[in-house]
Amino acid sequence: MLEFDPATLEKKDIYKLMIGAIIPRPIAWITSQNAADVINLAPFSYFNGVSSAPPMISVSFSRKPNGAQKDTLKNILHNHEFVAHIANFNQAKLVSLSAAEFEENQSELQAVGLKIAESKKISVPGFQESAVRFECKFANIVEIKKNGIITGELVLAEIVYFWIADSIYSDGRIDPKTLNPLARLAGDSYANLGEIINEPIPKLSKN
Numbered sequence: 001m002l003e004f005d006p007a008t009l010e011k012k013d014i015y016k017l018m019i020g021a022i023i024p025r026p027i028a029w030i031t032s033q034n035a036a037d038v039i040n041l042a043p044f045s046y047f048n049g050v051s052s053a054p055p056m057i058s059v060s061f062s063r064k065p066n067g068a069q070k071d072t073l074k075n076i077l078h079n080h081e082f083v084a085h086i087a088n089f090n091q092a093k094l095v096s097l098s099a100a101e102f103e104e105n106q107s108e109l110q111a112v113g114l115k116i117a118e119s120k121k122i123s124v125p126g127f128q129e130s131a132v133r134f135e136c137k138f139a140n141i142v143e144i145k146k147n148g149i150i151t152g153e154l155v156l157a158e159i160v161y162f163w164i165a166d167s168i169y170s171d172g173r174i175d176p177k178t179l180n181p182l183a184r185l186a187g188d189s190y191a192n193l194g195e196i197i198n199e200p201i202p203k204l205s206k207n
Helices: 011-021 071-079 089-098 108-112
Strands: 028-033 039-044 047-052 055-062 081-086 132-146 149-164
Touching (some): 039 108, 071 081
Antiparallel strands (some): 047 055, 055 149, 081 132
16 A cells, blocks of 8 residues: 655645545535625535534635635635535536636626526525525634645534525435536546445444
């Protein structure tokens, strides 16, 4: 088995190991809004659920090459709100396009061609072409540092409202096949769910 000590590796090599091994990763396709009311749209795959009581998610933001915060994070820290969407596998091209380096005051939402969906409990809108939308409010932030220098931030946010499409919801559950979420791999690669298996947790007898 190969062995790697991160203390001896370049940042890009550590990154390749992590994004190649931690797969598939769910994608939070986030809308946020800046001080000029421009709606930003960007995908983030260092994302997951962390609690259901209260409903909380985490999103990690790396810094730009020049050390600056990404626009989405700046917007979240500005108004403490955002909407996280779950992208469909068929939206891979749009997700990739929204990850491009747009000007700060140019809306990726408009460039991608998605339609605004007003939110219920927050001021930041989402978009209509998503089967799942989480209206989120900022809860906490953890600075990620290396040698005393901030290299990224981990944001915790509470989901204050759920939007779930009728087409994917039945008997109190979301159907994963109908949701058909887009998953992130390494490089330019994405994936769908593939084969689904059921493996119940056995009930062990107590002596």
